[in-house]
Amino acid sequence: MPVRGIRGAISAAVNSRDAILEATRELLGEMLKANGIADFDDIASIVLTTTPDLTATYPAEAAREMGMNHVPLLCASEIAVPDRLPRCVRVLMHVNTEARPRDIIHVYLREARSLRPDMQSAQ
Numbered sequence: 001m002p003v004r005g006i007r008g009a010i011s012a013a014v015n016s017r018d019a020i021l022e023a024t025r026e027l028l029g030e031m032l033k034a035n036g037i038a039d040f041d042d043i044a045s046i047v048l049t050t051t052p053d054l055t056a057t058y059p060a061e062a063a064r065e066m067g068m069n070h071v072p073l074l075c076a077s078e079i080a081v082p083d084r085l086p087r088c089v090r091v092l093m094h095v096n097t098e099a100r101p102r103d104i105i106h107v108y109l110r111e112a113r114s115l116r117p118d119m120q121s122a123q
Contacts, residue, residue, distance in 0.1 A: 009112035024062035044094040
C-alpha cells in the first residue's frame with residue numbers, strides 16, 4: 001500500500017499550552033475526518049511544526065491526547081520568515097492509503113487558510 005502525505009495548517013490564538021493543543025487537536029481531527037482515516041494504525045508518522053513564536057508546548061501532545069500513542073511524531077520549528085503568518089501549527093501526516101494523490105484532502109483552517117487559497121474548494 002502506498003504512503004501518501006496529507007498537509008494541514010492552523011493558527012493558534014495565542015502562545016499558550018491550551019491554545020496550541022486546542023488548535024492542533026482541531027486540525028488533526030479535521031484532517032482525519034476529511035480523508036476518512038478512522039484507524040490510527042493507518043498513520044505511518046506525523047511531522048508537526050510551529051512558527052518560532054509558539055513555544056509554550058509541543059503540538060505532538062495533542063496527538064497523544066487523541067490516542068495516537070503508537071504513531072511516530074516529530075516536532076520542529078519553522079524558519080523565521082519575516083512578515084509571514086504568526087502562531088502557525090503545520091502538519092505533514094504520512095498515511096498508508098490506496099487513495100490517489102489528487103484525492104487527498106489537505107486542510108487549512110483559521111488564518112492559515114491564507115497559506116493555500118487554492119485548497120479552499122477541497123474543504
